[in-house]
Amino acid sequence: MIIDERMAAFIDSFDKGNTPFLDEIERSAREAQVPVIRRSMQGLLKFLLELAKPKSILEVGSAVGFSALLMSEYAPEDCRITTIEKYEKRIPVARENFRRAGQEERITLLEGDATEILKALEGSFDFIFMDAAKGQYIHFLPDILRLLAPGGLLVSDNVLQDGDIMESRFAVTRRNRTIHARMREYLYELKHQPQLETVILPVGDGVTLSVKKR
Numbered sequence: 001m002i003i004d005e006r007m008a009a010f011i012d013s014f015d016k017g018n019t020p021f022l023d024e025i026e027r028s029a030r031e032a033q034v035p036v037i038r039r040s041m042q043g044l045l046k047f048l049l050e051l052a053k054p055k056s057i058l059e060v061g062s063a064v065g066f067s068a069l070l071m072s073e074y075a076p077e078d079c080r081i082t083t084i085e086k087y088e089k090r091i092p093v094a095r096e097n098f099r100r101a102g103q104e105e106r107i108t109l110l111e112g113d114a115t116e117i118l119k120a121l122e123g124s125f126d127f128i129f130m131d132a133a134k135g136q137y138i139h140f141l142p143d144i145l146r147l148l149a150p151g152g153l154l155v156s157d158n159v160l161q162d163g164d165i166m167e168s169r170f171a172v173t174r175r176n177r178t179i180h181a182r183m184r185e186y187l188y189e190l191k192h193q194p195q196l197e198t199v200i201l202p203v204g205d206g207v208t209l210s211v212k213k214r
Contacts, residue, residue: 002160002202012039019073025066025097034090036066037131041157041204045129048209049074052153054126059083060114060140061132065094065107071129072103081107082125084114084132118143125149130156135179138186145195150214154196159183160206 017023029036037045045067053076059068062085072081085091091111098107110117114132118140126149130137137156148154159165165183190198190210198210 002204002206008040012043015039015043018042018070021101022066022070022073025064025069029064029066034063036063037070037157038204041207042070044201044203044207045071045155046074048153048155049127052127054153055079056123056125056149057081057127057129058121058125058147059129059131060118060144061085061130062090062094062109063087063131064090065097065109067129067131068094068107069097069101069103072101072106075127079106082110082121083107084110084112084117086111086113115139118147121147123147124152126152128152128154130154131158134158134161135182138182138189141186141189145193145212148212150212152212154208154210154212156186156190156208156210158205159187159200159208160202165206 018026026036049071055076055078057071057075057079059071059081062068062083068081068083075081085094091109094109098104098109115136121143125147128144128148130140130144144154161180161183165180187200187208190196190208195212196210197213198208200206200208
């Protein structure tokens with residue numbers, strides 16, 4: 001945890017919760033050890049969606065569809081969501097969850113490698129949520145910048161790696177050094193990219209909020 005666990009639990013205790021269906025998906029995902037956004041991140045997403053009122057959302061990393069369905073609950077009714085997932089075992093679960101929620105027409109699931117799918121996407125999105133393989137964020141960024149509408153918001157989750165990001169590369173395990181280096185590069189690019197204004201927040205496992213300048 002980036003912040004004290006007791007403090008995080010105290011803050012989360014005020015959360016008004018989600019629908020029973022979303023609670024069911026979250027519970028099933030955690031039991032199956034499928035990553036689901038933390039309660040603090042859920043609260044931040046709800047707030048941002050109410051503030052931004054996007055008409056189009058792009059999500060990179062669907063998993064079993066929990067966050068896409070959460071966003072569909074809090075985005076405007078006419079908002080359309082496009083979400084990308086490449087892990088074959090999770091795709092049918094996500095599709096079934098979208099069907100059960102009656103959100104098949106609002107949520108489009110694209111199957112495959114996000115690097116290739118992003119290159120092929122056209123148009124623009126008001127709101128982009130990055131929640132995929134952390135080591136790939138830096139590679140996604142050029143197409144994310146192209147696809148993000150002026151005035152649009154880019155939300156990137158899990159950027160502080162349980163606090164390891166601030167450590168020397170020699171203080172992290174050898175197998176995590178590539179991800180460590182790439183995430184540091186990603187954070188630097190977000191903060192120094194002329195098209196963006198970015199803030200880094202210690203929410204959940206770390207999140208960045210980046211607005212594309214008009």
